[in-house]
Amino acid sequence: MVLEKRLDYVFNGYQVPKGSRSARGKSVARRKAEDNGMFAFELLATVAGKLLSGEGNDTLTNIEVGNSRRVIEEKPLKTEHCEWGRCDEGAFVSNVGSPRRSQKYARKNYIATSSDEVSCAPFKNSCVDKTKNRGNVGGFCNHSDSMLGNSNEGHSHSYSGSHDGKLGDLMEEEVKPSPKLGCSDGSVEVPPHPVFTPKRSSFPNYLGRDDDENSSGCTQPGKVNVKKAYRPQRIGDRRIRRLLASKHWKAPPPPITSTDGELSNSGMKPVYRWKKMCYTRQRTGHQTCAPFKKRKLVGTCSTSTSEGGMSSEYVLSPAEKFIKGEASDSIASVHGVHGASSSFAGQKSSTNSGDFRVKLNIKSFRVPELFIEIPENATVGSLKRMVMEAVTTILGGGLRVGVLLQGKNIRDDNKTLLQAGISHNDKIDSLGFTLEPNTTHPPPPLESSEQPALLLPCNASGPMSRLSASPVPDPVEVPAVSPDPPLVITGNFIESDHDSAPSPLEASMDKTSPNSLALVPVPEMNVEALAVVPFHQKSRQSELVQRRIRRPFSVSEVKALVQAVEKLGTGRLAFVHSSLGCIKLIVAIHIEAQLMSFCRWRDVKLRAFDNAKHRTYVDLKDKWKTLVHTAKISPQQRRGEPVPQDLLDRVLSAHAYWSQQQSRLQRNDIMWSVRSCGVDRRPSITSPSPTT
DNA sequence: CTTAGGG
DNA sequence: CCCTAAG
Numbered sequence: 001m002v003l004e005k006r007l008d009y010v011f012n013g014y015q016v017p018k019g020s021r022s023a024r025g026k027s028v029a030r031r032k033a034e035d036n037g038m039f040a041f042e043l044l045a046t047v048a049g050k051l052l053s054g055e056g057n058d059t060l061t062n063i064e065v066g067n068s069r070r071v072i073e074e075k076p077l078k079t080e081h082c083e084w085g086r087c088d089e090g091a092f093v094s095n096v097g098s099p100r101r102s103q104k105y106a107r108k109n110y111i112a113t114s115s116d117e118v119s120c121a122p123f124k125n126s127c128v129d130k131t132k133n134r135g136n137v138g139g140f141c142n143h144s145d146s147m148l149g150n151s152n153e154g155h156s157h158s159y160s161g162s163h164d165g166k167l168g169d170l171m172e173e174e175v176k177p178s179p180k181l182g183c184s185d186g187s188v189e190v191p192p193h194p195v196f197t198p199k200r201s202s203f204p205n206y207l208g209r210d211d212d213e214n215s216s217g218c219t220q221p222g223k224v225n226v227k228k229a230y231r232p233q234r235i236g237d238r239r240i241r242r243l244l245a246s247k248h249w250k251a252p253p254p255p256i257t258s259t260d261g262e263l264s265n266s267g268m269k270p271v272y273r274w275k276k277m278c279y280t281r282q283r284t285g286h287q288t289c290a291p292f293k294k295r296k297l298v299g300t301c302s303t304s305t306s307e308g309g310m311s312s313e314y315v316l317s318p319a320e321k322f323i324k325g326e327a328s329d330s331i332a333s334v335h336g337v338h339g340a341s342s343s344f345a346g347q348k349s350s351t352n353s354g355d356f357r358v359k360l361n362i363k364s365f366r367v368p369e370l371f372i373e374i375p376e377n378a379t380v381g382s383l384k385r386m387v388m389e390a391v392t393t394i395l396g397g398g399l400r401v402g403v404l405l406q407g408k409n410i411r412d413d414n415k416t417l418l419q420a421g422i423s424h425n426d427k428i429d430s431l432g433f434t435l436e437p438n439t440t441h442p443p444p445p446l447e448s449s450e451q452p453a454l455l456l457p458c459n460a461s462g463p464m465s466r467l468s469a470s471p472v473p474d475p476v477e478v479p480a481v482s483p484d485p486p487l488v489i490t491g492n493f494i495e496s497d498h499d500s501a502p503s504p505l506e507a508s509m510d511k512t513s514p515n516s517l518a519l520v521p522v523p524e525m526n527v528e529a530l531a532v533v534p535f536h537q538k539s540r541q542s543e544l545v546q547r548r549i550r551r552p553f554s555v556s557e558v559k560a561l562v563q564a565v566e567k568l569g570t571g572r573l574a575f576v577h578s579s580l581g582c583i584k585l586i587v588a589i590h591i592e593a594q595l596m597s598f599c600r601w602r603d604v605k606l607r608a609f610d611n612a613k614h615r616t617y618v619d620l621k622d623k624w625k626t627l628v629h630t631a632k633i634s635p636q637q638r639r640g641e642p643v644p645q646d647l648l649d650r651v652l653s654a655h656a657y658w659s660q661q662q663s664r665l666q667r668n669d670i671m672w673s674v675r676s677c678g679v680d681r682r683p684s685i686t687s688p689s690p691t692t
Numbered sequence: 693c694t695t696a697g698g699g
Numbered sequence: 700c701c702c703t704a705a706g
Contacts, residue, residue: 548700602694617694622700625697 411546551614553623558643561620561627564608566654568600627651 374383403410403420410420417423553561601617609615630638631648 550700600695619700621695621697 548614552640555641555643555647557609557612557615558623558627558647560608561604561623562647562650562654564604565624565658566650568603568607624651624655628655631655 374386403422405421410422412420601621604620605615605617609620627643627648628651630643631652635642635645
């Protein structure tokens with residue numbers, strides 16, 4: 001049995017738009033946030049507290065993992081109805097506007113859109129959560145846009161879906177347990193058991209029930225469709241909840257749609273950013289973790305204080321306390337900050353230039369994924385111990401603090417708050433923090449003084465712990481591509497897509513930082529000097545969106561590109577190519593084209609630039625575009641490193657060829673549409689293709 | 693996620 | 700290189 005469970009709780013701010021919404025919506029959101037975030041908090045807090053206060057492993061089994069109130073020590077795991085599956089990481093997704101909108105926000109606003117594209121990405125499956133509210137089913141995690149309609153749709157889907165139909169269908173469609181994932185994710189093969197009730201019939205049991213504590217995880221064998229909200233209820237719970245209820249515990253932007261007063265899920269965010277982070281990293285390459293400088297946040301704090309009196313509640317304190325083992329205080333502090341922020345509105349109004357006080361809160365606390373392999377007949381106690389070990393390992397490296405502004409990770413520690421866009425009068429509620437364990441590696445010596453606390457997150461993804469499994473492979477292969485820019489931070493990531501051939505940069509980083517925790521110390525900069533740097537509202541914003549550095553294609557890269565394109569073609573045509581000549585196969589061609597039309601550049605990428613992490617297929621496409629253009633213009637007009645004419649010639653010919661093919665395909669399309677008119681329906685894509 | 697195309 | 704529409 002493999003319990004593969006991510007403790008991937010991002011205590012993200014979720015948004016409940018002002019003046020909205022139906023109480024149930026809020027309650028759903030809050031509950032989820034609490035259930036998950038709090039679990040993460042409590043677990044970590046407890047762990048950290050014990051860990052750092054010097055308590056030995058002997059006490060570790062006391063750590064509450066999952067809802068330990070129902071976990072009976074030494075009880076075989078299976079009898080617990082898969083607790084882990086239940087404390088399903090809050091796969092809780094809200095719908096945010098239209099897909100387009102989500103796309104728009106995808107890269108600009110983690111907080112606001114994390115669920116849109118990412119949500120329960122780590123699991124690649126959807127997660128359904130129940131809620132007690134009015135018999136509605138709480139958000140489910142949806143991985144694709146397809147489920148994300150406008151708010152209204154989302155409303156009906158996510159919150160109104162009942163057990164009598166749509167939801168069931170959705171679940172059928174959306175819940176696709178990954179074979180590798182844990183109980184909640186389908187990997188744990190729970191044999192049929194009388195106790196289990198069919199998912200649908202199990203709904204009525206959930207719905208409308210206020211106390212879900214005892215509803216044992218009645219899940220369908222091998223497939224967990226209904227996720228029971230995990231709800232730790234321990235000390236501090238209430239307080240935290242109350243504080244959580246603060247209207248400030250939210251993040252922008254407000255929903256665009258949903259003017260009908262219906263519940264808009266917008267902004268009630270769940271919580272998985274994993275995928276997004278990975279994606280961002282992939283897209284932006286290593287620049288994502290653009291060079292940043294180590295700097296004492298405390299310094300930042302004091303700096304601000306000198307300017308206008310940064311509150312002493314400055315967010316770092318929870319982390320620091322946390323590290324020091326004052327776990328519960330940390331929690332309280334975190335929310336205390338929150339509570340304090342209730343005065344924020346007042347501050348906002350006082351836009352006097354003199355008062356630059358910024359109050360901040362922590363919106364995200366993520367525990368990286370945790371993989372645990374454990375025999376089915378292992379005891380719960382041993383499970384706890386393993387979790388303990390894992391968490392201990394994770395925490396041992398200290399915590400990284402990340403600063404998110406509108407979902408963007410601010411990595412430049414040298415920026416002043418003002419420069420970073422953190423100003424007292426500006427959308428401060430879009431500011432968040434992440435505290436993440438900063439390594440998967442064994443705890444580095446703690447005496448390394450201040451370092452651990454000052455590590456900043458490499459936004460991309462969190463570290464992962466894998467217990468009892470073989471060490472994660474760490475391939476080292478240096479592609480022969482262009483040199484990478486200077487130091488960037490990289491973590492030791494294991495991305496879900498195993499897209500892990502390290503770039504030269506990573507390789508070099510590995511040399512530099514044995515711990516793979518790249519930290520690039522940079523001398524303190526003169527804050528005053530920085531403060532003089534002029535900036536405008538807009539430039540400030542654009543600054544946050546770190547543009548990737550420009551990396552001109554080398555001739556060898558161009559060569560590789562041309563080669564690949566010659567081979568694979570561009571666009572959808574390549575697939576047709578092999579089939580052309582056989583007129584009878586128009587149907588097949590069509591099908592094929594439909595199936596394959598979107599993978600050319602991806603293939604080029606995989607074929608020729610698989611190792612060049614900084615080259616995305618979009619980059620390659622763009623390069624090809626410019627190459628074609630370059631080839632068409634006179635040599636005098638060309639700039640940059642000259643591309644050999646023979647290459648350009650090949651570009652032109654390849655381009656011509658594939659263009660021709662493409663137009664031919666399009667003619668085929670037309671033909672087909674003509675033919676299909678009035679005749680049989682088009683063969684469905686899924687129908688067996690009459691190829692070969 | 694990919695492609696296509698404008699910026 | 701970015702952004703976004705569109706499939």
